[in-house]
Amino acid sequence: MVNNTIYSREELLIESIFSHSVPKIQKVAHYLRDRKHFAKHYSPRLVSIGPIHHGAKNLQPGEKYKLMWASMYLKRTKQDAQALYQKIASKIKQLKELFVDVVIGNVHDDEKLSWMLFVDGCALLQILDKGELDEPEELKVKVDQLVLVWQDVLLLENQLPYKVLQLLSGHENDAKLLETMKKFIVCHHLSPVRPTKKQDTGEDNALVEEGHTRVDIKNNDTLQGEVETPFHLLDQLHRNVLDDQDQKMEDTRSKQNTDDDCDMITYRNIKELRAAGIKMKANHSHKLRDISFSYPLLCLWEELRLPKIIVDYTTAPTYLNLIAYEMCPDFKNNYEICSFVAFMDSLIDHPDDVKELRSAGILYNVLGSDEEVEKLFNTIGTDLVHDRKIYSHVRCQIEKHYRSKCRTWIALGCHTYFATPWAITALFAAVLALVLTFIQAWFAVNPKK
Template sequence: MTETHLSQKFTQLQKAKETPKNTFPKIQRVAHYLRGRKHFAHHYSPRLVSIGPIHHGKPNLELGEKYKLMWAAKYLERTKQDAQTLYQKIASNIEQLKQRFAEDVIRDFPDDEKLSWMLFVDGCSLLQILDKGNLNDPHEMNVKVDQLVLVWQDVLLLENQLPYKVLKDLSGHQNDATLVNSMNNFLNYHHLSPVRPEQRQENHDDKDEERALDEDGYTSVVVDNEDTQQHEEHRIEIRKELPFHLLDQLRRYVLDDPLEEPRHQKGDKENSERDENTNDDMTTYRNIGELRTAGIKLKVEKSRRLRDISFSYRWMCLCAELTLPEITVDDTTAPTFHNLIAYEMCPDFENSFDICSFVAFMDSLIDHPEDVKELRSAKVLQNALGSDEEVAKLFNTISTDLVPNTESYSKVRWKIEKHYRKKYRAWIAQGYHTYFSNPWAIIAFLAALFAIVLTFIQTWFAINPRDPC
């Protein structure tokens, strides 16, 4: 190695520490160590439409290219916007937009005009999908429902994302709130949505309007006052960072409701107390079967937010409950979780690994099909995938190679462990579950107790007969 070449190497080494850190996660490919896992790669690739540059031009997506042109034309007609004006918005900002992509992603687009046109068409078509991609009415998109289902899955892939700024420039909205609400309305129908199925149409018609942010970043909500039985309108400031793309908004949406603090983060005294004698290193992961054996009952959390997992006692510590959010498992569950996990594992995305932690926690509860059956019986899990064995295998597979945040659900794990270590609590909880979990069990217990009392009285009088007067 020559002295000049060696000098260049040392200069390169010196500059390496000065490399600026990204202020936002760039749209990039799924990490090779995730995509390279056996049977996992197909979860990251689109099947009908490509959005953005990564899968653009692939032969198997030619039909999707025709659909995107149609949807873009429909979008322009519906919103009464001029195509050339919108295209110029993208073209004039192309240098700034290129910074939203990883270098290897736009390497195949040296021509800015080609890249600008692709972003323009894909952006308009995605906005049409967000507004009109209703699975209950696929005719709005001029496709069959089976194709629209594929579109739904494709637009939520990590490698199929567009920068939020592209959508904002093409949306024609003066404020960001309208576009974010459009994203949320679309995501309402996702199986991970915190909105319950029976509330979706109602929310679409009324509640989304009530909770829409105005230009100042506030939202007005109607709150029932239980004491006065009156409706009060509160204007709540919920200024939040704008999403980086649609997948990022899905992650935010399923994890957090800006109007309410997550349950596991609430500062109640019981959740904040720690037993100094408890060694956190000894915390173990127990499946549903073991929890039931210890007298821990499952309860469904109606909020449907993935963060809302808690452990508590009722009836003077007679009943132990593990509360879990309701979740639907279907054909879209695996690709959705795989892509959300891949997004959290992007090297430039600073986050607390909430999705990874939730999947790891569920995997710790599910070892066997019987565990899935218990979750179904408690109405925590809705199985639209197939057999319970398939669901168990799905969670065991998704959790492969995950590195969750050790702080996530640590209080829940600690409480479960504390319950295990105090055996009398487990016995009490088991007794409550056995004899007082339903009216028939209570009646049977009381009948048995009454029979024992009668037997005791009969025996007493047999041993101690009363003298006749």
């Protein structure tokens, strides 16, 4: 009887998690956090946002910063502190439903929780508006501290519900708040450069750095009619990285290109692809899903096109937290970030694979050695659940290329003799020498009378 009761409670708990309309603020799953060398990427280093890490001893200096930023926000926006606090306090029961019970279980006092959300929310809005790398004095911190703040506010365990920011923002509609969130994400986390003037006017949202664009960002969402709001800041990052229309197109392409011939697909690294005559080339659209396989030169030359990516100190925490978010039990998604990381992990098995990506202009290594990049992708690509359909059309085409011996030999020959100008010159010289030798031999046998 007791066992049946326990089982029923577990069923009710699971049902309640999946029946909730939006993902709740929660901790990183223990099976992700418990992995060696991973925990540090899930925990804040300077400021806590929300109740999960509130009160941690190592984050006490951050409490003073948050009070200062909240005060700066109220002064800048000319809003009444008491009135804003009451907005939070009056909605505290509804706001508590946006957190899993274990997160706010230790905060029994609604007044204490309301104060926490009020201070943290105002501080976060100030960070989003004034957290400029070139002007750290706007937040009265040093550059190195500001960099930590940027990373901290995008951790899964450091999120506030969008509703909190909405109540405190003072904006009449969601468009202005969303614009602020997107500007912060584009400027500071998946791109090392600021938007150009075109981006400021909304004409072109590509981030340009000496002709190169960051792969992950898309910031041209249209705000027509009712605005689809994110669940929190990390969710907005997830939405910016991906694109719903691209997903529909990708799913269609996957279904069209997946057939019985590709039931057994072997994942191959870049070294193996190059050995089969497949060339790496940078894609110009710079979106995660834009990975393609094509035959641009009379079906004799194969190219695997990949989006450009920059690997720096933010890569591990950013992708690990996006992955942790996708693996939350109440977040329904297609594991797009997991699938991209898993695909890149399958390509990179050796530092030479990283070198090949750098030579092709696909990967920009800011970490240092190629060994560090190879280790990074192999680390964050561990134990991932991914959607096999997302890149199935590419893997299928690669598999068909491998199974076609004739095409593989032709492609390998093209790669060997036409890959560089020097190889082409050497081949031309060899052919010319052979022709001249033949002519000389012919005249020797058939001298003129």
